[in-house]
Amino acid sequence: MSIFEAIILAIIEGLTEFLPVSSTGHMIIGSAVMGIEDDPFVKMFNVAIQFGAILSVVVLYRRRFFKSFDFYLKLFVAFLPAAVIGFLLNDYIDMLMENVLVVAAMLVLGGIILLFVDKWFIGGEIDFDVNYREAFSIGLFQVIAMIPGVSRSAATIIGGLTQKLTRKAAAEFSFFLAVPTMFAATGYKMLKYYKETGFESKDFNVLIIGNIVAFVVALLAIRSFVNYVTKYGFKVFGYYRIVLGVAIIVLYWMGYELKIV
Structure with a gap:
């Protein structure tokens, strides 16, 4: 892999990474278009650069992130379901990761759901903190994201x-939950x-440059995303996911060698 x-x-x-559009789906297309060889370093790199994205969350929300021990316990409770299920079903998840059509199908299905999310969940009341039950419930949804293409953020x-x-609180808690989840995945890989x-x-050298770039870009993406969804909701991301899913299917049938990296 070159530095470029x-x-x-x-x-x-x-x-x-923090948008509900599936970073996996985008990595597939990006790698396929550039013709990047699918070797062990590439697979590790595409997980390890999540560390830069993690740091962007910690920096942006440092006052909230270092506020109390209770906050970390809630994150742990939310993280636990994915950690347990991921450990138990690791081989099955790896098998799904080999099927690019699963990614495409989940992108389209998730996109359709996002088209209606704003109507289904109107009038959210909790604008800052969650309790342990709510944290665990959100963690159960993260388990669904183990299916490639679903999007952990979505x-x-x-x-x-x-x-x-x-909308704002849901997006921010999703960012917070990404920290232990992505840190564990990065460390393991x-x-x-x-x-x-x-x-x-x-x-x-490649890892350091990749993490620096991911950190800077994620800072901008998080700020823009929170402002956008607070005002306009998730529908545009639904349309985008559908288009992306269809694009992956078209590229696949055109003969591009699309692999999960």
């Missing part, structure tokens, strides 16, 4: 809306890669 390719993928990651935001959170392959100096 790393920067492009990092931009894609930063823009899409699943957890909808989960927040079902618990009567406002990097450790596995190190044990199997080992790091070279060029690997570190």
Whole structure:
């Protein structure tokens, strides 16, 4: 992977990780268009650059993030369902990750749901904090996002809306929950890669550049997304997901070698 390719993928990651549009789907198209070879480093890189996106959340919401121990307990409760199910069904999830048509189908289905979310969940009342029951319920929605193409952000935001959170609060809690989830995924992938392959100096350079770019882009994406959904809702993201899902299907049938990276 060249530095230029790393920067492009990092931009894609930063823009899409916290939006309800599936970063996985975008990575598939980006990698296919650039013809990036599907090797162990590429697979690790596309998970490891999530660390930069994690830092953007911590920086933007540092006052909330370092407020109380109770906050961390709620995040842990919300994180637990995905951690347990992910451990138990790891092989099955990996099998789904091999099927690009599953990604496309979930993009389209999730897009259709987002077209109606604003009508289904009107008048959210909780604008700041959640209790433990609500945190756990949102965590159950995150389990659904283990199906590639669903979008972790979309699943957890909808989960927040079902618990009567406002659009803004649902989006922000989704960001917070991403931190332990993505940190665990990043740590696991990097450790596995190190044990199997080992790091070279060029690997570190690409990773550092990728994380810096993902961090900066995610900062801009989060601010813009919260402002947009607060005013206009999620419908535009629904249309976008449908178009993206159809695009993946078209590329697949045109013979592009689309792989989950």
